[in-house]
């Protein structure tokens with residue numbers, strides 16, 4: 065399903081070069097539940113971002129379901145919205161000025177995954193039911209708990225019915241919560 069070959073990525077910072085990914089070779093089969101474990105700063109988020117297409121690797125290849133999505137050698141780079149992937153970000157990346165419904169609806173309104181108004185409503189509500197947030201659809205996101213905001217991010221990733229779901233620290237104990245004054249509260253759970 066996901067095939068990575070020789071994927072590498074360097075970041076250039078003031079202090080020098082950070083080799084975030086060094087020649088990653090990986091095969092993840094269809095229906096496989098694959099977990100990446102590693103210490104802070106070891107490149108887990110960078111790898112997910114490269115698979116999703118929101119970060120460009122410096123070289124190597126990445127294919128999804130047999131289709132090449134990135135190839136440094138052949139100059140192939142399929143844009144993120146055409147990869148049929150859903151991603152839950154480490155920071156959730158929910159929009160504080162939008163309701164729960166509108167956050168989940170966003171990827172269905174524009175671009176490659178857009179659908180008509182009736183289908184949009186059905187898709188959003190079925191994703192919200194999956195994460196048990198259907199009763200909070202109209203609530204602004206800052207008026208939710210950190211865990212509920214994380215489930216909004218999960219529903220948004222599922223709403224496009226992706227072939228692959230990428231989750232960056234979905235069970236992370238540090239919880240970030242966007243609070244009504246626009247700030248971000250970070251606390252430990254459990």
Ligand SMILES: Nc1ncnc2c1ncn2[C@@H]1O[C@H](COP(=O)(O)OP(=O)(O)OP(=O)(O)O)[C@@H](O)[C@H]1O
Nearest residue numbers: 075076077082084103104105106107108109110111
């Ligand atoms: N945009 C960037 N610019 C420069 N360096 C970066 C950038 N993003 C990540 N890095 C560096 O790349 C390395 C890998 O970072 P990454 O975020 O992938 O780690 P991680 O394994 O997800 O860590 P954590 O468990 O803390 O989330 C780190 O050394 C980090 O400082």
Ligand SMILES: [Mg+2]
Nearest residue numbers: 108109154232
């Ligand atoms: Mg990370």
